[in-house]
Structure formats: structure tokens, C-alpha cells
Amino acid sequence: MNELHARAARFAVAAVEHARSLHRSPLAPDVARLHRLFTSDRAERRPDYQRDPALRRAYLGFFLPFNAVKIALLLDRARREGLLPAPPEPAVLDIGAGPLTGVFAAWIAYGRLGPCVAVDAAAAAMSAAEPLLSVIAHGGVAQRAVNVALRPASSYLEGTRPHLVIVANVLNELRDPRRGADTRGQLSADLVAALAPGGRVLMVEPATRVHGRALMVLRDRLVAERQVSVLAPCRGATTCPLLRGRGDWCHGEHPWDPPGALAELARAAGIEKAALKESHLLLAPRSEAPSAVGLRLVGGPMRDNSGTERRYACGVDGLATLVGTPGLPRDVVDAARGALLAPVPAGLGIELRPSRAPGARAAARGAGRSRPRARAGAGPRRR
Numbered sequence: 001m002n003e004l005h006a007r008a009a010r011f012a013v014a015a016v017e018h019a020r021s022l023h024r025s026p027l028a029p030d031v032a033r034l035h036r037l038f039t040s041d042r043a044e045r046r047p048d049y050q051r052d053p054a055l056r057r058a059y060l061g062f063f064l065p066f067n068a069v070k071i072a073l074l075l076d077r078a079r080r081e082g083l084l085p086a087p088p089e090p091a092v093l094d095i096g097a098g099p100l101t102g103v104f105a106a107w108i109a110y111g112r113l114g115p116c117v118a119v120d121a122a123a124a125a126m127s128a129a130e131p132l133l134s135v136i137a138h139g140g141v142a143q144r145a146v147n148v149a150l151r152p153a154s155s156y157l158e159g160t161r162p163h164l165v166i167v168a169n170v171l172n173e174l175r176d177p178r179r180g181a182d183t184r185g186q187l188s189a190d191l192v193a194a195l196a197p198g199g200r201v202l203m204v205e206p207a208t209r210v211h212g213r214a215l216m217v218l219r220d221r222l223v224a225e226r227q228v229s230v231l232a233p234c235r236g237a238t239t240c241p242l243l244r245g246r247g248d249w250c251h252g253e254h255p256w257d258p259p260g261a262l263a264e265l266a267r268a269a270g271i272e273k274a275a276l277k278e279s280h281l282l283l284a285p286r287s288e289a290p291s292a293v294g295l296r297l298v299g300g301p302m303r304d305n306s307g308t309e310r311r312y313a314c315g316v317d318g319l320a321t322l323v324g325t326p327g328l329p330r331d332v333v334d335a336a337r338g339a340l341l342a343p344v345p346a347g348l349g350i351e352l353r354p355s356r357a358p359g360a361r362a363a364a365r366g367a368g369r370s371r372p373r374a375r376a377g378a379g380p381r382r383r
């Protein structure tokens with residue numbers, strides 16, 4: 001177990017124990033109820049659900065650890081791809097922090113923190129997590145009760161400049177995922193403008209079709225308006241190719257084995273968590289150009305009757321299909337959705353969708369000895 005995973009497990013166990021200590025009643029039924037309010041019964045969720053003590057406790061004991069670890073693994077992936085600087089004392093701004101999830105995620109990812117600011121419309125959601133700050137031995141989290149849709153970052157940052165802003169599972173609460181594009185666009189540009197030099201804004205949303213597509217719409221808008229750079233998951237395509245089919249959306253997965261206490265709670269609540277899934281955007285100021293090298297895996301492995309294996313991937317020229325006859329290399333088959341192939345392993349067939357064929361050479365530049373061939377290919381698998 002590496003240090004990040006050890007911190008993740010320690011934090012997850014502490015979160016479950018803390019939530020259990022708050023009330024004698026079993027935690028699992030409330031977790032199941034809150035899970036339904038985030039999924040099948042979404043329409044019934046009230047905007048102030050964090051003010052309900054039972055739901056707040058369920059969030060603390062279940063959604064906080066899963067979300068914090070998911071964000072930490074995403075930050076770690078970005079760091080390994082060279083997209084996320086690691087300052088000695090990372091100053092974090094957690095927007096729509098809830099129980100300080102972004103702060104805990106940054107601690108799990110970096111193993112250290114500088115001064116942090118947490119912002120949420122519901123003060124109780126933030127203060128409920130204060131006892132857990134002792135787990136990370138960090139006392140410096142300033143909490144601000146603010147509606148971020150109405151107030152600019154300058155009003156709560158008071159002159160400080162964060163290295164990392166985390167906006168996790170918040171955009172969809174600002175407005176209906178299909179509406180509110182102006183609010184989300186303004187918030188994104190405002191937060192990027194508030195960054196310290198080399199800073200990043202990480203936006204994370206649930207990996208569902210409606211939330212993923214809303215994030216992709218925001219991504220295309222930010223790219224078109226040339227306000228900020230989108231460093232991940234994209235490789236610099238001008239428009240998101242997955243928005244063309246109505247059933248497609250971009251999301252990634254992060255395998256993680258939760259510690260026993262959290263795994264047991266998930267089982268008792270009837271929630272299956274095979275992998276941590278997310279849709280995200282990593283933003284930087286416009287001056288930092290996104291890399292156009294390599295291909296990001298956006299689909300799972302597919303195998304046809306002849307044994308040929310395929311995976312969908314996304315690059316600067318849009319959607320491509322990696323083709324292995326008879327099979328793809330094991331590491332390409334086994335790589336998690338959202339992993340980056342840069343460079344793409346030599347010898348893979350790369351089929352570009354016909355509309356993107358004129359750019360085939362550019363994708364091949366990041367792809368070693370690939371063989372670009374335009375074809376009338378299938379789109380990404382419907383998920």
C-alpha cells in the first residue's frame with residue numbers, strides 16, 4: 001500500500017467512526033436514503049438537505065470518504081501526467097465544500113496542506129466535519145458561508161491566492177444540470193482568475209449521463225470563449241466529440257478497495273461501488289496551453305467474434321478507436337477508463353472517425369508507430 005492509499009484508508013475509517021459516534025441509530029438506512037436522493041429520487045432532494053442531521057451524518061460517514069478518495073485519486077492522476085504542480089504548502093479553496101471534502105481530498109493526495117478556505121451556502125455542512133481535522137493534523141481551514149452563484153471569489157478570498165480550487169459535486173446544485181450554463185461559466189472564469197501562479201481549478205461531477213454532458217457543454221463553452229485552458233481530461237480538441245451522440249458522455253474510473261468499515265457500510269446500504277467514477281475538468285489560465293499529445297481512454301475494452309479488441313480514445317483530433325488484431329496489449333486492455341496513453345504504445349491500429357480524418361496525422365504524432373486509417377466506425381459504446 002503506498003502512502004496515498006494509507007492516508008485514504010485512515011481517513012475513510014475515521015469518517016465512518018465519526019459518523020457512527022454522532023447517533024445510536026444505524027447509519028446504513030440513512031446512507032441508503034441519501035443515495036436515493038442523489039440518484040433515483042433526485043427530484044425530491046431539497047436544496048437544504050445538508051441541514052437535516054440524519055442526512056448530514058450519512059454524508060459524513062459515506063459520501064465524504066468516497067468523494068474525498070475519488071478526488072484524491074484524480075489529483076494523483078493529474079500529478080502523474082504532469083498537469084498538477086505540487087507546491088510545498090498547497091493552499092486549497094474548497095467551493096461547495098460540504099464536510100470539507102475537497103480539503104480532505106487534497107490532504108490525501110499531497111500528504112500536506114497550506115492555508116485552506118472552505119466555502120458553502122450551508123455553514124452546518126462544513127462545521128460538522130471539524131472533528132475530522134484532527135485526523136489530518138490541520139487546523140487552518142477558514143470557513144465562509146457564501147452563495148457562490150451570487151458572490152465573486154474576491155469577496156471570500158480576501159486577497160489570498162489558492163494553488164488548487166476544488167469544485168466537487170456542486171455545479172449540478174447551482175441549477176438544473178441542463179440549465180445555468182452562464183452561472184457555471186462565470187464561476188469557472190472567476191475561480192481561474194483567482195489562482196496563484198501555476199494554480200489549477202478541478203471541477204468534479206457525478207459520472208452520470210446528465211451530469212457528465214452538462215460538464216462537457218461547459219467545457220466546449222470555456223474553450224470557445226477562450227477564457228481558460230482545459231488541461232484534462234481533454235487533449236486539446238476544439239469541440240468535445242462525445243457530445244455529438246446523445247447517449248455518450250466522458251467519465252473516468254479509479255479502482256479503489258475501501259477499508260472494511262466503509263465496504264461493510266456500502267454493503268449494508270445496498271450500494272455497489274466497484275470503482276470510483278467521475279466526470280471532471282482540470283482548468284488553468286489561458287496562458288497554459290493544453291497538451292495535444294497522446295490519447296485518453298474514454299471507453300471500456302470491446303472484443304468481437306474474431307478476437308479483435310478495441311477501445312475508444314480521445315485525442316486532439318477527436319474520437320479514435322484503438323484496434324488490436326488479434327488483441328490489444330494487456331496494459332491497454334487493463335488501463336482504467338480515463339487513463340492517458342502518452343505516448344500511445346507502438347504498433348496499435350488507430351481508426352479515426354471519418355469527420356475527424358483530416359487531423360489523423362496529429363493524433364499519430366503522439367502515438368508512436370501507429371497506423372491511422374479513417375473508417376466509418378461505430379461511436380463509443382452506449383453506457
Ligand SMILES: C[S@@+](CC[C@H](N)C(=O)[O-])C[C@H]1O[C@@H](n2cnc3c(N)ncnc32)[C@H](O)[C@@H]1O
Pocket residue numbers: 050063064067068095096097098099101102119120121122125146147148149150167168169170173174
Ligand atoms: C453534494 S454536496 C458536495 C460536497 C462536497 N464538495 C463533496 O463533493 O462531497 C454540494 C454542496 O454544495 C453546496 N452548495 C450548493 N449550492 C451552493 C451555492 N450556490 N453556494 C455555495 N454552496 C453551495 C451545498 O450546500 C452542499 O454542501
